[in-house]
Amino acid sequence: GDSVTQMEGPVTLSEEAFLTINCTYTATGYPSLFWYVQYPGEGLQLLLKATKADDKGSNKGFEATYRKETTSFHLEKGSVQVSDSAVYFCALSDRNQFYFGTGTSLTVIP
């Protein structure tokens, strides 16, 4: 069945460091891929998405490229800020079902 595997955390970075959170997926069809962010005490918010191979999703300095050949959708940001501290979820949507990774907690220290 379809599934998403993402890098386990927690991840702690200093402000302005480079961020990568790895995400790989398994799907039988042609899924859409997403990154969601969850701040403490809140629901999930869509951060970015990509709907087909080689698409790049981007938002707020975050980027992820849909790589069909490696079945990956890694999240990157060149320079993280304290305000980026949150939990990040990789997800896919295929045939109207959603599959979420287990979440990666990120803490950015000044």
Add this chain to the structure above:
Amino acid sequence: EADIYQTPRYLVIGTGKKITLECSQTMGHDKMYWYQQDPGMELHLIHYSYGVNSTEKGDLSSESTVSRIRTEHFPLTLESARPSHTSQYLCASSEYGKTGGTEAFFGQGTRLTVV
């Protein structure tokens, strides 16, 4: 900003009480979901619906029940709350049948504590 609302945001209730968690969306989405989120952050699908009068159980066995009498409303009910039900509950919705690009929109969650 997503137009999906959950009430209450926080609830502390005694064992054995009946509770209903409310979820409403104004986007006209056919598909709605309930997730239980454990302290380790992982999301577990407990119920979903394809539309009015449609309800399905998710991957995680749950003692809760849901109903879908109106498109915009998807309440979750626990007939007899227990401490093991203490968790964060997240409601979400999405368009159904749209191929490619359809994302799920989440409410802010209900933090339930059963004492």
